[in-house]
Amino acid sequence: MIAPLPPAARLFVSFPALLRQHGLAVAPEQTVSFLSAIELLGPRSLDHVRKAAVATLAPHPEQRERFDALFDAHFLGAIAEPGDEDFASDDEMSVQEDSGSREILQGEEINETGQAATGAEALSMRLLKPLDENETLRRFGRALPEALPRRRGYRQRGARRGATVDLARSLRAAIRHDGEVMSLKKLRRVARPRPILLLIDVSGSMKQRSDANLVLAHTIVQSAPFAEVFTFGTRLTRVTKALRRKRREQALAEAAGLVADWDGGTRIGDALQAFLAVPRFASYARGAVVIVLSDGLERGDPAALVTAVARLSQRAHRIDWLTPLAADPAYRPETEALRLIAPRLASLGNGASTARICRHILSLGGSQAA
């Protein structure tokens, strides 16, 4: 029989549980480390408890504010103040990242702040899609891993032909023939699918498409080996983590809760520059297939967009710009910004429907290493 927990430890054990309730992933072994850390540090003050919690429960830097608020609420009894991040000034492009990990078990309720919950509700209202679109997405998801362009990776595997000799396999083969080398086994670099980076315009002019695009993004994140998704309008938001949830409704509700600039204005140039200014984000574009789902109706300065696309194209494998306006056969990019960036784009295609976008992505040419 397991002895009951001493009353003094209960306060500490219940903290990881509180974190889990609020969507921060904590493993049981981390709880054990947390208790050991407290034992080691004294604790002489609450500050020690906080330090022990940070070191052992390892919140992501972007979750730190939430973590601290929960810590204060739990140990000090303070009430967590809602963040004012949703009221950022319009002059500055703000960057928002979805929190590192929210491994909430299926069926468990997502305990979001009021603000996020409202956004989620709005989206769930909009998410009624006809069945045939689901079938399109299912087929697309199955075909995507093979259809992505490939590049030669750095990992090597045994192969019939290749550039380098596989000494380990050759030696083993030689031992079977009393040390006589009958054939040299070879190694070959493995082709890996390129990462895919999806940038989704959620501004007012894209209102008709933004929900469907987010559904498509969920399929891409679920099926491509490496995928990143950002939304932009007047701010840049990373929604990849939310979309990694398997259940679509839950994933979309969470992603929608993160995006604070639905149906607002568009400042594509600023959004892309904000993307490039975070080294971690910029590294997602390296060697990637970049798909921009936007009508390119830029309200900001075209110069910012031109510079950003130029920098992005230096990093990316290719940039494909898919706009719903191209559904019209007579469509020609008329905004100054789009005309200026057109030479940098691998294609300016039709993004009017999910089926069209799927077809475009599947046509990017997988199989051979690029």
Place this chain on the structure above:
Amino acid sequence: MVLRTTVAGISSPEDLAQALTGAMYLADDGIATAGYLSLALGKPLLLEGAPGVGKTEAAKAIAGILGRQLIRLQCFEGIDASAALYEWNYPRQMLAIRQAREGETLDIYRDDFLIERPMLTALRRPESTVLLIDEIDRSDHEFEAFLLEFLSDFSISIPERGTLRAAERPVVVLTSNRTRELHEALRRRCVYHYIAYPEPEREAQIIMLRSSAVAEGTARAVVHAVGLLRQEPLAKPPGVAEAVDWAEAATALAQTGASWPEAFRRSLGTAIKDEEDLAHLRPRLPLFIPGLAA
């Protein structure tokens, strides 16, 4: 879990901070606590942060104060077990097979045919080494999964030799620049600390500690300027190492007779190392370097 309240004479985070200062590394509370807990709990220490904030330096300093050799495993895309763990010396094995006389028994999996790579070295000599697994975010997912196995029970299976287990848990420090997210399971196995850019006061102290030629005024001016530069949307914001270089370079130029603002401007290349960043900053330099004529 092994709890050791005193490791190498260090019995609290404050002790560790003091020892690190002795090893020329100024640690704040956070890193001192995480470092101490990692030593006491026998868990790997995972340090994340922007490039140049002193993650690798921290590992070197920890090795220094423990009086152990630092074994560094630099990660890269495609790194595999043979680069990290061990490899057989195939040409020598082959030669031995060819030279062996008829009827002679030959063990080609002896120790002298084994080439130790960093992780095996750390496992075999845990009491005398610190293993630094640098820039783990550069490796691919396959290697991360492999590392997970190593870090969970500190044992390695060599098919021809069986399983080797560390007599005691080696001191392991992992660093990541956060160019990609690490697997949650890896984070769980470690004591974690995110190293942010240091406070201005501390950064000035670091510059003066690293370079005795730099005057206090210069250090403060550089710290002020890099603080402003880090708020700019730069592809490569200057780290602590760059701040030290800039202070040293400006000091050297000033000694040749250049005026201070001019010396700062001419040595900007030691802090900003990206052409686009320089182009972005050039017209606004007087904002960062006081006294520079527009």
